[in-house]
Amino acid sequence: MKLQDYIDHLDKLAFENMYGSDFFLTWEKSDDEIAATFLVADALRHLRQSNTSTRIFDSGLAISQFRDNSTRTRFSFASACNMLGLEVQDLDEEKSQIAHGETIRETSNMISFMADVIGIRDDMYIGKGNEYMRMVADAVQEGWEDGLLEQRPSLINLQCDIDHPTQCMADMLHIIHHFGGTKNLKGKKLAMSWAYSPSYGKPLSVPQGVIGLMTRMGMDVVLAHPEGYEVMANVEDVAIRNSKASGGSFQKTSSMKEAFSGADIVYPKSWAPYAAMEERTLLYEKRDFEGIGELEKSLLAKNAVHKDWECTEDMMALTRDKSALYMHCLPADISGVSCVQGEVASSVFDRYRIPLYKQAGYKPYIIAAMIFLSKIKDPQKTLLTMRDRKLKRFFD
Amino acid sequence: MKLQDYIDHLDKLAFENMYGSDFFLTWEKSDDEIAATFLVADALRHLRQSNTSTRIFDSGLAISQFRDNSTRTRFSFASACNMLGLEVQDLDEEKSQIAHGETIRETSNMISFMADVIGIRDDMYIGKGNEYMRMVADAVQEGWEDGLLEQRPSLINLQCDIDHPTQCMADMLHIIHHFGGTKNLKGKKLAMSWAYSPSYGKPLSVPQGVIGLMTRMGMDVVLAHPEGYEVMANVEDVAIRNSKASGGSFQKTSSMKEAFSGADIVYPKSWAPYAAMEERTLLYEKRDFEGIGELEKSLLAKNAVHKDWECTEDMMALTRDKSALYMHCLPADISGVSCVQGEVASSVFDRYRIPLYKQAGYKPYIIAAMIFLSKIKDPQKTLLTMRDRKLKRFFD
Amino acid sequence: MKLQDYIDHLDKLAFENMYGSDFFLTWEKSDDEIAATFLVADALRHLRQSNTSTRIFDSGLAISQFRDNSTRTRFSFASACNMLGLEVQDLDEEKSQIAHGETIRETSNMISFMADVIGIRDDMYIGKGNEYMRMVADAVQEGWEDGLLEQRPSLINLQCDIDHPTQCMADMLHIIHHFGGTKNLKGKKLAMSWAYSPSYGKPLSVPQGVIGLMTRMGMDVVLAHPEGYEVMANVEDVAIRNSKASGGSFQKTSSMKEAFSGADIVYPKSWAPYAAMEERTLLYEKRDFEGIGELEKSLLAKNAVHKDWECTEDMMALTRDKSALYMHCLPADISGVSCVQGEVASSVFDRYRIPLYKQAGYKPYIIAAMIFLSKIKDPQKTLLTMRDRKLKRFFD
Known part of the structure; x- marks a missing residue:
């Protein structure tokens, strides 16, 4: 051009x-x-x-x-x-x-x-x-x-x-270029999925930003997470409104597999439950550090139950032509690289390294x-x- | 222009x-x-x-x-x-x-x-x-x-x-513009006054810089502080020399009210006693941290006696037309805002917020x-x- | 020019x-x-x-x-x-x-x-x-x-x-200008000598960088240090190769006096023994902080034996016309200034202050x-x- x-x-x-x-x-x-x-x-x-x-x-x-x-x-x-x-x-x-x-x-x-x-x-x-x-x-x-x-x-x-607008706009521009323009996004399925991380308490701004923005392009956006990992309700409302206006859809599921099935784009990433983050904010205000310690412990325990929420090769095999565009805002928790078990298998991450870095380069x-x-x-x-x-x- | x-x-x-x-x-x-x-x-x-x-x-x-x-x-x-x-x-x-x-x-x-x-x-x-x-x-x-x-x-x-020359020069330029030029400053009364702060040990450079500079403009400069809060003697000498040369005056008082009475400009601000700061410097050189702790305690106790040195509405009412220009180098200790009781009443500070920020903008x-x-x-x-x-x- | x-x-x-x-x-x-x-x-x-x-x-x-x-x-x-x-x-x-x-x-x-x-x-x-x-x-x-x-x-x-190439290149440019051009360096004797410092563990990059670079100019480069303060063997190999190619020489001695005798340029500086630094690296990898503490103690003890490795006036008197160019990458451990006893006598350092600062100015x-x-x-x-x-x- x-x-x-x-x-x-x-x-x-x-x-x-x-x-x-x-x-x-x-x-x-x-x-x-x-x-x-x-x-x-x-x-x-x-x-x-x-x-x-x-x-x-x-x-x-x-x-x-x-x-x-x-x-x-x-x-x-x-x-x-x-x-x-x-x-x-x-x-x-x-x-x-x-x-x-x-x-x-x-x-x-x-x-x-x-x-x-x-x-x-x-x-x-x-x-x-x-x-x-x-x-x-x-x-x-x-x-x-x-x-x-x-x-x-x-x-x-x-x-x-x-929201994390500079991140999600860069993500979106990456998608637009990857698929050859906004016009080609209609009907594409995007899975914004929770993923396991050995840490807890990662911000909600990325999943929220993603469903708040990507629902505007006529795509079928699916938000997947285990029960108890809800994002802010009013951002979900935004996603619903957006999808209606754009002719796409917004759906929720508690199955990573369901979200990945036939997806054109997958964005598996850890985040903390909204309610827990709200609780933590209140505890910080009260300077209740003992309470924070207990909250952290319970969150880590809750997290540990969901180690199967990992973007493995098997998961990727469920996506369209087994080759959905894998996305992450980086740094990712890569199993066997930056942690024992994390958000994504290292073979998946490695295969998508170039598009991932390209994604970041739009910011x-x-x-x-x-x-x-x-x-x-x-x-x-x-x-x-x-x-x-x-x-x-x-x-x- | x-x-x-x-x-x-x-x-x-x-x-x-x-x-x-x-x-x-x-x-x-x-x-x-x-x-x-x-x-x-x-x-x-x-x-x-x-x-x-x-x-x-x-x-x-x-x-x-x-x-x-x-x-x-x-x-x-x-x-x-x-x-x-x-x-x-x-x-x-x-x-x-x-x-x-x-x-x-x-x-x-x-x-x-x-x-x-x-x-x-x-x-x-x-x-x-x-x-x-x-x-x-x-x-x-x-x-x-x-x-x-x-x-x-x-x-x-x-x-x-x-001295704090970049501050005091900005202060002076603010005064010049406020009163429509240096020519209008002759005979204006400026009160550089100590004020209470819950902290202690604030630098002397602002009061010293103010009396060292503002006495050059033909103004009547009054330095007010409780006994024991003296500034450097040789800076007072500068102020005396300046005021004589400029046709203004330089006076000292231990009454905030006297300083404020009929003042065109008031600059109420906390500072530490010169002698105590000198002592602290010596203690630091000896690394006598116990001595410093005791000094701090005695200074805070000494300070606490002078809580009435606050720029209240009553104090402002004593100034010319009840509307002297209130000045501060910021941040101020505002009673009920940044501390329980401090240098200035919040209603006074709020009324002068715009000129105060303008003052800072000259720097x-x-x-x-x-x-x-x-x-x-x-x-x-x-x-x-x-x-x-x-x-x-x-x-x- | x-x-x-x-x-x-x-x-x-x-x-x-x-x-x-x-x-x-x-x-x-x-x-x-x-x-x-x-x-x-x-x-x-x-x-x-x-x-x-x-x-x-x-x-x-x-x-x-x-x-x-x-x-x-x-x-x-x-x-x-x-x-x-x-x-x-x-x-x-x-x-x-x-x-x-x-x-x-x-x-x-x-x-x-x-x-x-x-x-x-x-x-x-x-x-x-x-x-x-x-x-x-x-x-x-x-x-x-x-x-x-x-x-x-x-x-x-x-x-x-x-190596410390930006330092050693600046050092070299200083030498070139001091002696009026590369053509005048042939046969000049340069002593890169270890010197005592109350600290230990200074990097090896300067002595290594110096012998790796200065042997290229046809100079007679002597590396002097007490036994046990060896630098990396493969950098010494570089120095040997360089000196042969440039028509100069590279020699080692364990006598500071021998190195200084008749030298045109002296570069006395503390460094840590290569083997000890290698050991320290391994201890850090194991997070063996007790081991590091013991290593430090033994290094300091080893150092203390060599307090006579100081660039004194007597040492300088051994150099060509008693006025070799004294060099240091700065900051130096100056006896009686930055430490009780160190790399260089203060009278020597002071006499060379201007060329030393000039040396730094090339970087x-x-x-x-x-x-x-x-x-x-x-x-x-x-x-x-x-x-x-x-x-x-x-x-x-």
Whole structure:
């Protein structure tokens, strides 16, 4: 494709509301807005691959705040900001004065005088992460309206308790390219399945993000998990609404086999039960560390019952033509590699290593597209100007 | 104002000695140099707000060293360096080899081969922070004279035991704009007052910096604190000299009410007694941690007697037209918000939130102006060239 | 020299294999490649000193991974990347998800989607550091061949268990300039000598790197150490081969005095015995911390016997004209300064402070040259274009 092709597609979409907006949850964005994000991600990749500078900032800061460990998303955010010309400045709460009891409103403004973007990961506690991001966004909105900030930094959700939009959008773009376009996804079966892990307490944001987004493409999405591993009910409602609107379906099962049978895409991954995570959040609030210890013990015991929820070769053999697209947000718990028994058999994982890494490779561009669409008033024009200004990324 | 207006003002001032100089203490700078810093800060803001690139560096490093926690100053320094085109590289003593007993002279040169700026916060120990900065500055001066460094990095004091110039200059610029220019400050009453905090041991650099700078503007500056909370005597001497030269006054009182009565500006803030901080420094040198524990206990007890030193609504009612400009370097200890009882009533703080955040917003530009004036030989010419080269900060 | 002089020299050398290559060990590079690295380092310095921008990247990331503390190399790497236009993003294993048991292959690709360079320091365990770097390099090579990475990041060895090429190349360039060119090095005597330090366990990479590189210049290289402080045998083999090929010599002695006698260059420095470091690596693998404690004790006792291995004035008096060039990679253990008794007398160190700092100052340019030669297909042409595009580093 040429850059003009992406432009022509964009011309048919209505996404002007993305200008100046934040990116919290995919289901707050219209179908056109989601489509525009994919197109801009691809267009930016197209430009960079042809050694064209994609900088839209001569100077400016991007603030990152990671309240949980991160490798992929940290480097994806850094890459996205760097390719647009922003320098990442990390807000490390341990080295800041936030401990003094400073309010979120205050800190948010204090770090934003020259910030164009704020990216936040806050996925540890149910009911907290997304709320925190919105408080930050409200604070800088107010600061901007009050004339305190020279620009309104755009907030990008780098994973919260509800959704993981940069991950799931990258996942979706991978699927789109794998199957040769959105038009080919109608009727494809996707199995978002729980899988066993020797750890417990992994975030719910990926399974929730996946059913919240992938149900929009006319696919038959199946959510599979053992009893007691429910995700948030209101995200399931989103999935139901989406599937109806897109002409696909959303179903639940407590059988991994059923989910895998005839599936075109499988996404087996461990997560913690929603109710347990909610309980843990309350225990943390009470600083009841004994209670947390007991909860962990019971969760691990509960987990251990479901060691058969593993993406083995036998499971893969149930999928369409025995060759469904295997997906994972990484890192995966690979049996015999990173743990004794885990989410996936090493032979399966190894066979899909290249597509898995490719899947991850979309994230920098997805983040860059989110920022681009939030910052640029006329994206088509700016993309063309980028092409025509003849500025190389790498001068050799 | 147009950019030319700032240029015209600058043309009337003598500040050529700032070229190649460091910024340690405001009282080492002439009135013209202080005025030039404010003008350049405003001019840089003017350029950035009109989406003009303020980069003077194509590449180059700015080194930061924070020996105490920081949010505002850290992000202000990062913003200032970024808008001038420098990348911040933090010297984290824990991750470096400084622990090996390396000398300050050596480390200073080792990090400076490509450094254009060094910003240091070192405010913990009396008689140490400012001294440390001067040792670093001397070391890089020597390294430059010996031909080891290709450029002489400029040192910016990001808070020491004596002064907090980037804070107090931002405070002053806020006052200047609030009252419509330096010319309107003559005879205005400013109360720099101690206030109660449940913590103890806050640096003296802000009250000292305030009386050392604000006495230069013809204002009536009152320093108020309970007995035993004296600041450094030689900074008081600076304040006395300044007030005489500027036609203002400098007075001391041990009554918060007296200080607030008829004040146009109030700056209530906790700090530790100078003598106690000196004692603590000696105890740290001896590694007498038991002694430090006892000192802390006695300081907290001493503090607790002065809980009435709070900026309440009643206190504010004593000020001119009951509406003095309330100032704080942030974060403040807000009663009922960040502590049970603290420096300021929450209703007062809330009413002044916007001016307080605006006050903080001057700091990036003050730091950028300090760097700019140290690096640029003909600032007026460079500012005009910046305007005329038509390089946008944000390309949309 | 003019830029054209560097170009003329480069024109006579064959170094096209450096394009797209990594830099692991100096002895994997041909004499022409080593010479080209020095020329490009000098040419880049020439350009920067004449205020010419040396950026070849408009945007892009350089990944650093420091598995050991670092000041000099950290800032040198940051400087080198910055002057070429790359932003450093540090891979901090504590803040990443590597602990989850993620494979090196996976992490290497995950951080490299937009990485042009990866610099790694991994010098702690014998048989591990260099191996780790090669695993990372293999992983990104595979990722690039599989179409996962848009560019193949070049790997730069920032110190491993075998060699410290950025240090030793900087050392060598210092020697070349000190003696007025490579042509004057023939027959010069260089003493790479063990020296006493109150600590133990310093890496072997510097003495090994020195004998592996400096034997290529026709010099008479002497390696001196007490019995039991042997370096890796295969690096000694490299030194023997090199010295034969270059017409110099490589000898060993257990007498510091013998090594210093008539030496033109002395490099006295502590290191740990190879065999002991190998033992320590095995103990760490077994997590035998008691064993490590005992090993440390015995090493310190063994060390203490050799306190006379100090670079004193008496020792220096044995050297040619009593004024050999004293070298050290820094920080040195200076007797009476950073320790009671150490590697060097303070009067000796002080007299050589300026050349020592100069020595360190070559490292940023050496690293930049390594990156440049790996990335740029026609270095001479690019250097000339840099000169002629009239882009200033610092716009004043």
